[in-house]
Every structure is written in C-alpha cells, then in structure tokens.
Amino acid sequence: xxxxxxELLNTPSDRKIFLSGRxxxxxxxxxxxxxxxxxxxxxxxxxxxxxxxxxxSSLCPWICIYLNGHLLQRCLLRRGSQTLVVYDHLNYHxxxxxxxxxxxxxxxxxxxxxxxxxxxxxxxxxxxxxSPLPEKAMKIELIGDSITSGEGLFGYPxxxxxxxxxxxAQPDLHYGMQIAERLNADLRIVTQAGWGVYIGYINDPGxxxxxxxxxxxxxxxxxxxxxxxxxxPYDFCAWQPDLIIVNLGxxxxxxxxxxxxxxxxxGKIFKMRTLADGTFNGEDLYSIRSAAISFLKxxxxxxxxARIIWCYGMMGHEIESTLMEAVHIFGDPNVSYVSxxxxxxxxxxxxxxxxxxxHKKTADTLVTAISEVGGISHG
Numbered sequence: 001x002x003x004x005x006x007e008l009l010n011t012p013s014d015r016k017i018f019l020s021g022r023x024x025x026x027x028x029x030x031x032x033x034x035x036x037x038x039x040x041x042x043x044x045x046x047x048x049x050x051x052x053x054x055x056x057s058s059l060c061p062w063i064c065i066y067l068n069g070h071l072l073q074r075c076l077l078r079r080g081s082q083t084l085v086v087y088d089h090l091n092y093h094x095x096x097x098x099x100x101x102x103x104x105x106x107x108x109x110x111x112x113x114x115x116x117x118x119x120x121x122x123x124x125x126x127x128x129x130x131s132p133l134p135e136k137a138m139k140i141e142l143i144g145d146s147i148t149s150g151e152g153l154f155g156y157p158x159x160x161x162x163x164x165x166x167x168x169a170q171p172d173l174h175y176g177m178q179i180a181e182r183l184n185a186d187l188r189i190v191t192q193a194g195w196g197v198y199i200g201y202i203n204d205p206g207x208x209x210x211x212x213x214x215x216x217x218x219x220x221x222x223x224x225x226x227x228x229x230x231x232x233p234y235d236f237c238a239w240q241p242d243l244i245i246v247n248l249g250x251x252x253x254x255x256x257x258x259x260x261x262x263x264x265x266x267g268k269i270f271k272m273r274t275l276a277d278g279t280f281n282g283e284d285l286y287s288i289r290s291a292a293i294s295f296l297k298x299x300x301x302x303x304x305x306a307r308i309i310w311c312y313g314m315m316g317h318e319i320e321s322t323l324m325e326a327v328h329i330f331g332d333p334n335v336s337y338v339s340x341x342x343x344x345x346x347x348x349x350x351x352x353x354x355x356x357x358x359h360k361k362t363a364d365t366l367v368t369a370i371s372e373v374g375g376i377s378h379g
Contacts, residue, residue, distance in 0.1 A: 002051075003124045005029045008041075016130040017041045021102070021188050022216050024229030028053070029122035031228040033217035035149055036169035036177060036189040038101040039121055044093060045128020048086040050100065052119050054079045055224035059115040062103040064170055067096055071170070074103065077119055095131055103168050105149040107219040109194055110162040116220045117164060120228065137184040139239065141303070142176040143209060144247040146193035147314055147354055150174050155350025166350045173356055176245070178363035183370070188239070192219050196252035198291035203261035203270045209248060210295045214302075236302040244299055244308045245366065247340070252288050253318040256280050285322045292326035296335060307373060308332070313340035314354045314362055338369045 006029060008016045021037025023030050030039070039050075054061065054077050065073040065086055072087070086098065104117040142148060152159075153173055155166035169189070171177040180187035192209060194200050200207025212218025213234075220230035252272070260271035273281035292310070299308055312323050320339060327337045341361045349355030354362075 005121055005123060015133050018133045020186055024216050026228060029120045031118060031120040032102045033106050033118050033220060033230055034189050035102055035105045038099055040099045042095050042097050042131040042133060043126055043128045044095050045126045046090050046092040047088050047127050049125045050084045050086060050121060051123040052077060052084050052121055053081045054119045057222055057224045059117045059164060061117040061119055062164060064101045064103045066099040101169060104164045105167050105193060106217055107192060108164055116222055116225055118225060136186040139241045140180060140185045140187050141241040141244045142187060142189045144191040145195055145251050148176060148191040148247050149193045151193050152349035152351040152353030157348050159350035162351055173359060175359040175362040179366055182367055194251055197248040197295055198252050198288045199255050201251040201254040202258055203255045203272060205270055210298060241303055241306045244303060244306045246310045249312040249319055249323050250315050253316060288319060289322050289326045292323055293330050296330045308335040309338050311338040311340050314343055314358055336373060340365055
C-alpha cells in the first residue's frame with residue numbers, strides 16, 4: 001500500500017511519522033534541507049520502500065537508513081523521482097523502527113564548485129501497519145559551521161579535496177547527533193561550512209549564520225529550493241527548543257590568517273587584521289563580540305525559555321576570551337559558555353577537520369555541561 005507522507009503527518013493524535021529538523025511541507029510531501037534532518041517511523045510488514053524526489057539542480061544527496069538503531073544503508077540519491085528500497089522479505093510481524101537521515105549539508109561551497117543538496121519524500125510503500133511513536137524527552141537546536149556540518153568526519157586522514165561524501169551526521173559519529181541520542185532529544189541542526197557569527201573564513205561578511213537564522217533554510221537560494229520553501233520565514237512558535245547549542249567562532253578566527261575578500265559588486269575590501277606582533281586587531285575582535293551579543297539577543301527573542309550554551313574550541317581557542325566576554329556582557333543567567341577540547345594529533349578526519357575521537361570528546365564535554373547546567377525543561 002502507498003501512504004502519502006502528508007496523510008501520515010496530519011494525524012497528530014496517532015502520530016505515525018516523526019520529522020526531525022527544519023523541513024518544509026508542500027502539496028507533494030516533505031522536503032529535507034539540513035544535515036541530520038530525519039524521517040522516523042515504526043512499521044511492521046515484509047517490504048518497505050520510500051518515494052523520493054531530488055531536484056535536477058541539486059547535488060546528489062547522501063542519506064543513511066537505520067533499522068532498529070543499526071545502520072542498514074548509506075547511499076547516494078540520484079536526481080529525479082525514484083523509489084528507494086529499504087528492505088524486502090523481512091519478518092512480516094516484527095515491528096521495525098526506521099530512521100532515514102539526511103547525511104549531506106544543505107550547501108557545499110569550495111574552490112571547485114558550489115551546490116545545494118535537498119530532497120523531498122513523497123510517500124512510503126509497505127505491506128505493514130504503522131505504530132505510534134513516543135515523544136522525545138527534549139528539544140535541542142544546534143547551530144554551527146563545518147564542524148557541525150560533519151565535514152571530514154566520514155573521510156580518513158590525508159583526504160583534502162572537499163566533497164559531499166566526506167560529510168556525515170551519523171548518530172554514532174557526529175557530536176550533536178551523539179548528544180541527541182544520549183538525551184533522547186529531538187535535534188534540529190542549522191549549520192554552514194565556512195561561516196561564522198560575524199564573518200566567514202574567507203573574510204566574506206555575508207558568510208554569517210545570524211543572517212539566515214530566520215529562514216527555514218536561508219543558505220539555499222536556487223529557484224528549486226525557493227519553490228520548496230527554503231527561504232520561507234521559519235515558524236519559531238511551532239517548535240521551541242529546551243536547549244540551544246551554538247558552536248561558532250572557528251571561521252571568524254580563521255579569517256585573520258586568510259587573504260582579504262573583495263566584494264565583486266562594490267569593490268569593497270574586507271579583512272580581519274593582525275598586528276605586527278601577530279595578535280588580533282582589537283577593533284575586529286570587538287566586531288566579533290558585538291555580533292555574538294546581537295545573535296544571542298536574536299536567539300533569546302525567538303526562543304524565550306531556552307537554555308543557551310555557546311561552545312567553541314575544537315579547532316583552536318584563539319578568540320575564546322572574546323566569545324566569553326560576549327556571553328558575560330549579554331548577562332542572561334540561562335546562557336553559559338563551554339570550552340571544547342581541541343582536536344589532537346591522531347584525532348583528525350579528512351580535510352584537516354575533527355574526526356571521530358574529537359567528536360566523541362566534544363559530545364562527552366557537552367553532555368556533562370548540560371547535566372551540570374540543570375534547570376532545562378523538557379517537552
């Protein structure tokens with residue numbers, strides 16, 4: 001039998017599917033934009049497949065399929081409409097817990113090419129019966145850059161060329177997904193490689209996460225993504241997190257050691273400056289601090305009851321004091337700062353990014369910090 005996703009979604013009293021992440025509902029189905037976004041359900045039956053559509057303009061996205069918590073497939077979707085076979089000829093009577101996770105970032109930007117990665121799930125085919133899903137214990141929003149995009153986490157040390165293949169949000173690898181698993185949390189990830197809280201690593205001031213936080217998926221701007229709701233205002237009231245984790249600052253710090261950026265439209269030059277002794281220019285640090293404070297104001301305005309943790313440090317601690325100052329100046333007792341352990345030799349993945357051991361350390365650090373914070377309301 002074919003079950004349309006929208007029909008399954010519109011039965012809140014007997015929830016048959018669970019959506020995680022900032023998604024968009026259209027007449028055809030549910031579109032997935034962000035890495036770590038997932039479709040989850042419990043179903044009996046011997047056969048299961050999912051009808052998926054990938055826009056012709058999209059990069060081919062990777063997905064992971066889990067059966068009863070175990071990785072069943074990691075595969076690449078092709079462009080166009082397709083039927084993805086999840087399993088065939090399994091025990092009919094056994095109820096299977098299925099989770100399909102988007103394992104590619106929303107937007108890939110590098111020196112070779114730029115492209116978006118998205119897909120729409122339209123329907124589920126099965127000869128089984130769906131079972132209701134329980135609620136998660138809490139809601140967490142995670143905001144970050146390439147580290148939180150899982151860049152280099154799937155690849156091996158020594159690989160340098162950037163590709164979607166090297167990104168992953170697998171729950172046993174990615175620090176944010178590990179946290180969500182351990183706390184039984186509904187996780188929404190907003191993240192873009194190369195971007196900062198004030199400026200991107202290439203000194204482009206347009207590469208800042210606060211500028212896109214108010215849209216469903218503001219980093220996507222193609223006609224296909226727009227038509228599917230990427231640029232629509234995000235409905236903060238519909239989903240209020242208990243906890244927000246911000247992991248930003250790495251690219252702001254990297255900008256100090258990278259070449260200047262020239263705006264192609266205006267010719268204006270942007271560059272985070274260093275002094276003769278190699279220290280960072282105070283005015284530029286002030287700009288980062290101000291941007292962090294402004295973003296905290298936005299986060300608090302849209303999420304009035306959330307506990308907020310700003311964390312930083314997996315790839316250096318150069319601007320840690322600046323970010324700590326921002327948290328202190330903001331002065332909200334429900335906002336705290338957590339220093340993350342640096343990635344050491346032997347802990348890197350590909351593209352000189354934190355690997356599996358580093359993500360594990362970060363997950364441990366943040367879970368401990370969350371338990372120490374206390375006072376987080378669930379539900």
